[in-house]
Amino acid sequence: MNVLDINDLSIDFPTSKGVVHAVSHFSLSVPKGRRVGFIGESGSGKTTTALAAMRMLAAPGFVAGGSIRLNGVGGTDLLGLSDEEMRRVRLRRISYIPQGAMNSLNPVMRVETQIWDGIVAHEGHVEPGELQRRSREVLAGVGLEPHVGQLYPHELSGGMKQRVCIAIGVCLQPDLIIADEPTSALDVITQRHVMQTLREVQDKIGAGLILIGHDMGLMAQSVDDLAVMRLGELVEFGDVRQILENPRHPYTRELISSVPLVGGDSFLDSTPRAPEVQTDTGAPPLLEFRNVSRRYGAVTALHPMSFRLDGAVPQIISIVGQSGSGKSTMGGLMLGFNTPSTGEVLFKGQDINALGGAAALTFRKEVQAVFQDPYACFNPFYRVNHALKFPFKRFGLARDEAHVTTAMEEACVAVGLDPSLVLNRYPHQLSGGQRQRLIVARALMLSPKLLIADEPVSMVDASLRATILKNIHDLKDKHGISILYITHDLATAYHVSDYVMVLYHGHVVEAGPPKEVIGHPQHAYTRLLIDSIPWPDMDRDWGSAADARADLEELDRISQRPETVYRGDVPGFHLAQA
Amino acid sequence: MADHSTPNAAGAQTPDLTARQIRRMKRFDNPWRNPKLIWGAGLLLGIVAMGILGRIFWDPDLVFTGSGLTRQPPVGLENLRGQVGTWAHPLGTDGAGRDVLALLIIGAPNSLFVGVLASLIGMSIGIFLGFSAGFIRGRVDDVIRVLSDVMITIPPLLILVVFQAAYGDISLTMMAILIACFVWQSPTRLIRAQVLSMRESGYVQMARLSGASTMHIMFREMMPNLVPYLFGSFIANVTTSIVTAVGLEVLGLGPQRIPTLGRTIYEAINSGALIQNLYWWWGIPTILLALMFIGLLLINLGLDEVSNPRLRKL
CATH class of the missing domain: 3.40.50.300 (P-loop containing nucleotide triphosphate hydrolases)
Known part of the structure; x- marks a missing residue:
């Protein structure tokens, strides 16, 4: 059963130099509980497609054709809903985890109040005790202590803020979560932790997930299906293992081969020169x-x-x-x-x-x-x-x-x-x-x-x-x-x-x-860094969120005495x- | 787009682009062809043109006392004494028999001149101090920052009133210099902030790597990128300066022998124009001042759109 069906979607941006086709004839379905990755370079239309599903396209962009059907609301075309109906769909049915959580949280509101905002906007009046219970539950779901709810965003680290954004995104148990490069501003160690949290939460509520990104390794570790986009067109779609191991489109091959691997073939075809015999000239070092x-x-x-x-x-x-x-x-x-x-x-x-x-x-x-x-x-x-x-x-x-x-x-x-x-x-x-x-x-x-x-x-x-x-x-x-x-x-x-x-x-x-x-x-630190790199290799697993947490604690310990x-x-x- | 697209910004429906919309979009290819900018510049140039053409086609000597009968109304109006305006003085005369049209022809460009000169001096000081503070930093920055912050808190009109009351009659240039002492602070702060952020930017670092001198970095690398801000700040300062100058003149503290718009209003009020319902006497200079301010405002809004493309609307 599909959560979302995108059918023949085209999105145009009119400019003075003519119309730019940001997305053309894009069709894709997201089944329930499945993780779909959108990968492509900047300008490939991956974020634009996701924003169209949220009906949040930036002006002057507009949907030129096609339909986006959400089965949670009886399979109606999202593009035909009124603004009020669409407001009810957002967060309740489709939630969006933005790029750069740092800037997405309100700096003058406590974290839990921001979670309550979403609940109250969709369910009307809810008893304070009930709100408290639900915000704690959802924070616990992303591995945050209950007291984090009392804090302001500036008191949290980047990874914690990103997890708060995930908590807000899943607090109403939506049918579909769209995560737009949720870890692009984080370092590899935190990235692993956040991605695993997202995966666990999504598994638990059984929602579909669209993960937008440009990192083939991150995709290999995080999604089930992969959609490769280029210049607004879907060039390849399929099971992530099939795409990684047997890419059909030359562009996909190019994307995969451009990821350098430790120990893999070098992308430099130079022959390493033997270091010349060094004579100590006595000249001062460079x-x-x-x-x-x-x-x-x-x-x-x-x-x-x-x-x-x-x-x-x-x-x-x-x-x-x-x-x-x-x-x-x-x-x-x-x-x-x-x-x-x-x-x-x-x-x-x-x-x-x-x-x-x-x-x-x-x-x-x-x-x-x-x-x-x-x-x-x-x-x-x-x-x-x-x-x-x-x-x-x-x-x-x-x-x-x-x-x-x-x-x-x-x-x-x-x-x-x-x-x-x-x-x-x-x-x-x-x-x-x-x-x-x-x-x-x-x-x-x-x-x-x-x-x-x-x-x-x-x-x-x-x-x-x-x-x-x-x-x-x-x-x-x-x-x-x-x-x-x-x-x-x-x-x-x-x-x-x-x-x-x-x-x-x-x-x-x-x-x-x-x-x-x-x-x-x-x-230990070097090992941790290397383990946290998402490898574009299905057989090299990232481990679970518990592993990542243990690694972070290990990091705290070694930082005391390097x-x-x-x-x-x-x-x-x-x-x-x- | 308001008349064609549906209210939802998500763009669920296709807005069909009319030729007019495409033409409006084309306009943004050259940001300087901004209608606000053009209208604003037009208004100001109109006032300058009035000053130049007026001197050719009208007699500027009519600004002297006793050029005509006193308190004549403009053409088509009647004053309290039942006198009807004549073409000898199309805008009437003031309480000393000076021709109002001649007063405006001489006075309006004078007011503009004071504003522009004061602002130019203020901007020059501001650019110098702002660049010094932002680029050299350290002690120099501390001194300049404290100085400008203190100066911002002092109401300029108060100091100027005291100064002018003590020294009596002054020239237009002197007045501009005095006003300039109070309009350098905001450009200083603005430029300092811009320079502080710009000095960390990639191209400034690149220029340092290229062995560029401080002068080169300040005036060849940074300055061109500041031009829109400098223009905006300049125009805002012209407005402030004119307001200050007119304020002083209306209080009777400006130049005593040189016609300006503020001086004309002062004399109108002083001679009981309000009681005698000679509204044209103070009304016409006020309208000219209003046009001047609207022109400056439009230029400022236009420049904002030029330097900040996000403000441009379809």
């Missing part, structure tokens, strides 16, 4: 941390640490950690955007915070960066070539105008962009992937000695991640640039790096070659933690 720490008031973002990167042979050093582990602080320290509380950061033997004039300019030329957000890195006022042209001239690399143009074009070609298509555009006219590749091209043009890549692919669609990482990897292989790769993604760190440091609460907990650290982790596990050295890099 980058050195001497007992560097960083405190913000009472919080220590980075505990004293020392390392030395020789840079004679280009290497990729990965710094891995969750949000708040201090990895971006390290990046800021290396770029001189942030000053250490103790110790000093040395570049070629000179303290980077004491450089002046010409020396500072040289330092800037030799240490470049790629940042996380490709949307913010271009000044919207200028064409994108400004970002490439300006530093090139500023560092005195340009001989004349023609030389600048040639250099820009060569750099674009090297990262696989067509210079005539991208260089003279404004940033908003380019996609995120194109912009991020332009930033890599910019680094390439300046040929620095060291590149700090701070989460360079976390905001780029999955299919492009491999390409951009390949571009970055080429910087090392073909252009001899040493790279510090800062990331939360263990799988990509496994493939690209020569040395990995796992950071937790400002401590290095495990460090060594990636095959050791990520392939065979020894520290210790470093050294897993071997690579030539040219030395780490020591005070």
Whole structure:
């Protein structure tokens, strides 16, 4: 028995440049108690479809054709209901768990009051005692203590807030739950816990679930059926195991293959060069941390640490950690955007915070960066070539105008962009992937000695991640640039790096070659991180919510006394933690 | 869309797009072709044009005392003494026989001039202090922030009344400078806030990585993106400045020998125009002021829509 039948649905957005078909001829059914995943890249129409089922499409979008039938209300077409009838359907029949729970809860209302709101809106007056009982019950269902109901949203962590949103979504036991990227802002460990909670609750009330996401691994661990969407069309639909193991559509294959796996085949087809025999030249190391720490008031973002990167042979050093582990602080320290509380950061033997004039300019030329957000890195006022042209001239690399143009074009070609298509555009006219590749091209043009890549692919669609990482990897292989790769993604760190440091609460907990650290982790935290990654593999199960809870408690325990596990050295890099 | 689509925003039904709607949507391709902006600019330019054309086609010397009979009504109206307006003074004359039309031709652009000049000076101070506070931070920021916060709490009219009462007659420029001392605070705060958030943005970081100087970052990277805010703030300041200037003039504290709209209203009130029902005497300058404010408001609303596309409606 199906909960929801979407039949030949088309959704159009009229714009001044013509009508955009956000969704075209989409048909799908959600059976009772079954979990259906919608996967696709940004702009594929997956959220738009779900919002249409809630009748919450943003203007000027409208349903151009088709029907959405909900069997809980006698199989009537939702699109024909009046506003008042639709209000009764929302939450009672279909509930929606939004993306970014942080912003979805009312900051000035207690959690339980927000749960009561939904109940009262649908059932009229309910006795306070009864409300209290029901909110406690539903909070317990998502694994939260009863006293959480008395708290305000700012007193909860991100994972708890997301679970409160789930509690609100299931408090009226709807027929269908739509969860729109419910874990996109959470780290992997919390993500596992929240997803398992959602799965358990949904099992208990027997509702259908539509899970919207872009992560093939998360889908493999969470849903029964998978719908692959691309440019508003359903390209493949079927059992998740069948799709993962035997994808029919080339796009599905592309999506699956773009997920890097620890231990799987590398997406980089470069042959690793044997490290050249190192002769100790006595030259100062490229980058050195001497007992560097960083405190913000009472919080220590980075505990004293020392390392030395020789840079004679280009290497990729990965710094891995969750949000708040201090990895971006390290990046800021290396770029001189942030000053250490103790110790000093040395570049070629000179303290980077004491450089002046010409020396500072040289330092800037030799240490470049790629940042996380490709949307913010271009000044919207200028064409994108400004970002490439300006530093090139500023560092005195340009001989004349023609030389600048040639250099820009060569750099674009090297990262696989067509210079005539991208260089003279404004940033908003380019996609995120194109912009991020332009930033890599910019680094390439300046040929620095060291590149700090701070989460360079976390905001780029999955299919492009491999390409951009390949571009970055080429910087090392073909252009001899040493790279510090800062990331939360263990799988990509496994493939690209020569040395990995796992950071937790400002401590290095495990460090060594990636095959050791990520392939065979020894520290409890590293193991937990790797276990929490949702693998796009049906036979590698995530475990139950109880496991996840036990792991979180384990994490609390180890955070008290972090210790470093050294897993071997690579030539040219030395780490020591005070 | 109101006349075509059903009330539900979910869009259950297809709104059929008429040619008019498509034309309205096309308008957003160029945000500067905003009707509010165009109408507002038109009104202000009209007042400037009146000042220029008036000097050519009318005699500006008629602003002097005794240019005609006193308290004449405009054409088509009659005053208490039963005199009928003549074409020699189409808008009548005031209590000293000055021609009201000439007063407006000279006075309206003067009022606008005071507002624009005061706002320009205030904005320049605001841009300088706002950028300094937001970009340099630390002590400089503390000093500028406290200073502007303190200045915001002082009512400008009070200080100006005391100042003008003590110094007597002043020039238009002097008045603009005095008013400027009270309109730099809000642009300072606005720009400081924008600079504070912008200095953490990706492109500013990129510019720092590119070895850009502080001046380059402030004026080449940040400033162009602030232009819509600066314009909006400028226009709002012109409004405030004109209100302050007219307020002073109506109290009789503005320039004594230069015709302005506020001064004309002051003289009308002072000569008993309200009791004698000579409503055109104070009414016509008031209408001009109202038009000026409506023009400024429309420009401000238009600029808001230009800089914030979400406010644009179909």
